[in-house]
Amino acid sequence: MKLKQLVAAGAIFSSASFANAAAQNSEFVVEDIRVEGLQRVALGAALTYLPVQVGDELNTFRVTQLIRSLYSSTHFEYVEIARDGNTLVVRVAERPTISNIIFDGNDDIKDEQLQESLDGNGVRIGEPLDKTVLTSIENGLKDFFYSIGKYNADVTAIITPLPRNRVDLKLLFEEGDAAKIEQINIVGNEVFSDAELMEQFELQFDTPWWDFLSETRYQQQTLQGDMETLRNHYLDRGYLRFNVDSTQVSMTPEKSGIYVAMNVSEGEQYTISEVELVGDVLGHEEYIERVLPLTPGELYNQAEVTYTEEFISKYLGRFGYAYPTVTTVPDINDEDKTVKLTLSVDPGKRIYVNRIKFNGNVVTADSVLRQNVSQMEGTWLSNNLLESSKNQLSRLTYMEEVEFETIRLPGEEDLVDVDFNVKEQPSGSFNAGIGYGDRTKLSLQAGIQQDNFLGTGKRVGLNLSTVSYQRSAQITYNDPYFTIDGISLGGSVGYSEFDGSDFNVIQYNSKQWSVGANIGYPINEFNRINFGLTYSNVELYNRGYYEQTEQFYNQFLDGDDPDAAIKYHSYLASVSWSRSTLNRGLFPTAGSSQRASFSITTPNSDVNYFKTLFDGKWYFPLSRNQRWSFLARVRLGYGNGYGDINGNEQILPFTENFTAGGADSLRGFENNTVGPRGVIRSTSGTISGPNGEVYPNDPDDDYITLSSRSLGGNAMALGGIELIVPTPFVEADMDNSVRTSLFVDVGNVWDTEFDYDTYKNFEQASTQNGTLLDYSDWSLYRSSAGISVQWISPMGPMVFSFSKAIQQRDGDDAKFFTFNIGQTF
Template identity: 35%
Template sequence: MTRTPTRRLLVLALATAATAPAAWAQQTVDPQAAFGITPSSAPTADLAPAARPDAAFTVSDIRVDGLQRIGAGTVFTYLPIERGDSIDASRVAQAIRALYKTGFFEDVRMGRQGDILVVTVVERPAINKLTVTGNKDIKSEELLKGLSDIGLSEGQTFDRLSLDRVTQELTKQYNNRGKYNVEIAPTVTKLDRNRVDVALAIKEGKAAKIRHINLIGNETFEQEDLTDSWESAESNWLSWYRRDDQYSREKLSGDMEKLNNYYLDRGYVDFSVDSTQVAISPDKRDMFLTMGLTEGEIYKVSSVELTGDTVLPKESIERMVMVKEGQTFSRALLELTSNAIVATLGNIGYAFAQVNPIPEIDREKRTVAIKLQVVPGPRVNVRRVVFKGNTRTSDEVMRREMRQFEGAWYSQVAIDRSKVRLQRLGFFEPGSVDVQTEPVAGTADQVDVVFNVKETTSGSFVFGLGYSQLSGVTTSIQLSQNNFLGSGNRVSVEAQRNVYLQRYSFSFLNPYFTDGGLSLGYNLWWREFDNSEFNTAQYSSTSAAAQMVLGIPITESDTVSAVVGLDRNQINTYRGSTPDSIVDYIDALDARTFHSWRSELAWARDTRNDYLQPTRGTLQRVSLETTLPGSTVQFYKLNYEFSKYWPISRALVLNTRIDLGYGDSYGADAVRVFCQTNPGQPPTSPSGAQMAAAPADCAPGSTYDKTLVATGLPFFENFYAGGARSVRGFRDNTLGPRESASGSTYLQPLGGAVKTVGSLEMFFPTLFDSPAARISAFVDFGNVFKDVDSVEASEMRVSSGIALMWRAPVGPISISYAFPLRKGDDDELERLQFTFGGAF
């Protein structure tokens, strides 16, 4: 059963107070008293004296006494007597009722001075301040808003009767939530100038817990099977999270409906709940539930008949009917059949189509004959598509995601697809995109489709607020906008500096360069990188690149993208500090500056239902990155990413993720032979070596030294694993092959040409009320390997832990704590890992 939102509960709680009769309706008006006899409840000391008339008379004038805040004009507006009217006792009684009905007055009295009608009133006080304390289950904002809706708010006229009724109804609502120890103490403090302060002090107490549930009369099914899907349950070890042991009348009502459905889905047409007893312990802490059942007999389906206007060929509609003659009756199959027919008709414009199942029960034969009456209603055209709540994002950006068009026939599939596409933009709060269909007044065949959204942070501004355990404090200025000026374009400008990196970059992407959805973008960046501070091999690099990005949508979920660019990378190594394999690779090429014509071709399929916090759907991406002939080094990298979200229940979402990578060189390997020159001869190169094609080709007087070969994926393109975004619990980039430099025993991470990383992560989306925060439990696994021949399952690393992700006002925060389950002797561990940055 879906929980009723807090706002709705509050409205229900205050509904009685909102419709309660005003104080005037509780008084019996005596016509004689109206002509001068003061009611016993009236504060006579405050009333102005007026002579009592002995008979009816004609009003020559009207005077109002006792007013403080309310103007006389307001009284005359509601008073059903005017100058020149002839009045008697019944007219006076009617006038008193009318003034009481306004709710402005505690007491009303009418008298006569000559032919002047004297109206004497005592105003109700105004509420100076209204405060609510102690409430947790119902938020103060919601509570005060509900009170304001019935006139109980600051500046309004105070009505004690309404306050008493509100107190009683709120107590009932807390009782319905299982909190029977609740105490609500209203306090009214009188102030000068006819004002009062009103305070509601709430002691919610603890919800009563269900200690025992007993079903009586279930002979066919075990109680555990019947109550398995209930929201109410006896106290258990998961109750601290599920809160299923807290009694609630609404939850119990929903559970009774589930119980009824359970039997009806299995053919028990005569099933009934005969009695429901709820007992509470003297201390109001424990609840005991007892239900008496009558199961009845199993019924079979004797016939199924389709009637009404099916619109489509009857044969095609009949194929959707899941209920067949001879089957055990099942209401679930009947509902699925109705929903399938309604959805099919809704997709061709019949937005208000209905399917009415009409059962005919034969209790002697234990059979049910079913007639499915199809009522298509009028075919509906969408007049307008309207967007509300988009304060930054332009209508054009949202409209281009629409698959339901104005002037077209209504289609539920198109509307649902439009909603998903809006959610996947990442511009709106998770789950905030809501769709409403509003009939157009004066016509039966037109509707407006309204998309209500709530915008979220779509940009970031980082200035000296970044921190991670890998890089330490990051001094940076970064401005990025995924929705630049509400246009949907993505723009990023960055200047960043920390202990290992200087980076300046600019990127731009227009996701709708053409109306057909072709995207076009550009990337420019320059970077100085010191790997010795990055948990990788010790060398430094200076690089720059210019790229053009192109994306082409193939289907609703599939996209092909291409990247073409030119980059330059200068590598600096240090013999004795840099691992020998890296130095040898550089020497084999006799080049420290690498120029590359680089291209990437990728295919992606994204069926996730949300960009920020998906709960279902799949993301797949395959990419091939390669350098073109003419580059200093010719290589390729193949990547495959897969992520699928499985909604286990409302409170559990499982994410399965895998990230694979492989890279290698292509073409001829670079080979360099070193020959040592004889002493006394000038060196042929700064290193004292000269290159030859083979050892036999060494120059006269020189001897063969060694042969170096540059092959495989370049070391500066290697894959890395370990860290907060990979295998948590291990230091960033430290998994995989390691090597030391000459004369050193310190093993430096090198990365590898093969990457295998994956994760199983269970999200708990309802654990926090805020959609910006979520917690998860995970198992990460993976490693990187030098090449394919080095891949061994026994070398895979595994960790498990919990993580918290929070889109805080200061920026996205990620915190994880992991325990390595499988590790190596030389692995560097880091159980607690976190990062954060600034955002707006």
């Protein structure tokens, strides 16, 4: 910039008219100003940059001011000042406008990152191009490539002129290959071997071919991190005087290999002689001293010192002291190799919340989000309440990401604003169309299903669907904040027609309509209890004849028409408890959730039964960024009848049996096929009496046939473990929408009322449905293993599973690929 000004100044004094006037030491009064060379910049705008007006006296100093002012406007790349009589002539050449920006050859830097860098330097489409900035941009990008070991990298800015004083800007990258680490030498270590220390390093060398995850290319930042890791390794083990004396990085002549040498001084181990707490800890000295991990007589441990400082800071943050200063001052005694630690605490001022704001919520109303925030405006700032608020917001199924930041108000030492930055995700779907699915086959559906209806946080569903096994219509509603205290209220009305044979269960058809209501009460942030009551009216027809269902059917049969449909109604009362500490509503990576429910029909129902169910999931993050996580889950269920009605002992209606198999329970097996099969008992013929009478054969000569479909059972135990891994070829910012996991599923469904001894000696018909098993045996488990990919699509959650059955039983229908829509693990 200064060079151009000097050139322009030289041009001024080379102007004949102005030079002659200067030679005569004559100054002139400006009678008129003429600006030449303007194209896009308006004359009025250009004149605003001139510190000279008509009537002013012009001299060399004022000319210098004028030139500086024009260049500082950033619109001009050349300025010349001339005199025409008493008219000031300003000749300019405008900077060209950037028409397009192109990046070519960049692999290690994304286009978005490059554009952010250019934006920071004022280089963007539609803006004037300052060519002097390009050199610094080129050099900055080269420095970046050098920092990641690409020493042969080059960056060239190419400017292509276009009509109307426009240009295309192209940044051409030649990255080259990164320099590979040939060797890392640690000199001076005696306590720990090279191999032990190298295990701590992210940078590696001479790795086996199969270890493709190791980092063997040189990166300056990574080396700095490894040096800090090395230092912490020693400090955490008492080597308080450890030091990296020097580090040498040398390069091969062709710049393809790097040699790293570190010279270290280990020193000796130090023990803690005394721990003293000084300063103001708000009267909590006794509690803090009791829980401090630092103990006299133990080895010095830097990690524990850091943890202690963070613990005290967070603890004081509970009481509104959001910015305390906690400093550990070591008093080292080199003679006896001990150190006295003095923890100096300054809580600062108590901080209060001025305003709570939400950013990023396009659909969800602020009032809905505010209902899930524990921190209140006007009260002191509590880090516990902020974290609790973040967790509550994250557990909403329509929130993908939630973060918060505290912003101190200018001029106010004790006030902050809290900004919650949220990213929403699909909370349901508007659907209408034709589909084909693994379970549903051909389906027609239309409706709306939303967990965040119109941004109100209310769950509303209106669905009409027809699939191979069911036609249904249902309306559901739930308001999680029916009252300000978080009491929820909901209800549902539904009608369905069901064909069991198409659902992979025994043959029967049903028609059912129901209406129900539920109310929920929050116990605390994590626990909730719900009560519900549902009325159902059921009609069963087109039934198959199975041994396990006869007892249930017999209590409703019409003796005059045994094949007629049966009808019954029930009032089902339920109570459930749920607990969740998950870090997100969908695709959690940490925390746990448990839900236990108990439902029972009232005595005035046509059927008397109860069911209990427990679901539990536990997530354990394996990496700091939680892209690797471990999941353990279990699902337990049991149901049965109680009492008797009109002399008929009650059992669990087979329509309420548990089933397993498929994408949402036991992968590797066909949907709903795991568990007891229907047993069909048939007579072996008849015999004739002496007078021509016809009698059935001896019942001991009967034979049995097994159904090809599952009957289900009144008891269920399912479980599994999963290793959640980063999805290949998917960016990290998509982890909340796409999930990949390696899994092992195990479980069984059984019938505690089945009497195996009654049927075990019967001859079994030759079928392809397997042999009779003891369906009351809980230990006849199945298991499978495989890989699962889950995607939160615009249509709802989708689960794709590729699995192999490990333990299967005779007659089971194993399946390699399954998918499901509407539920995730």
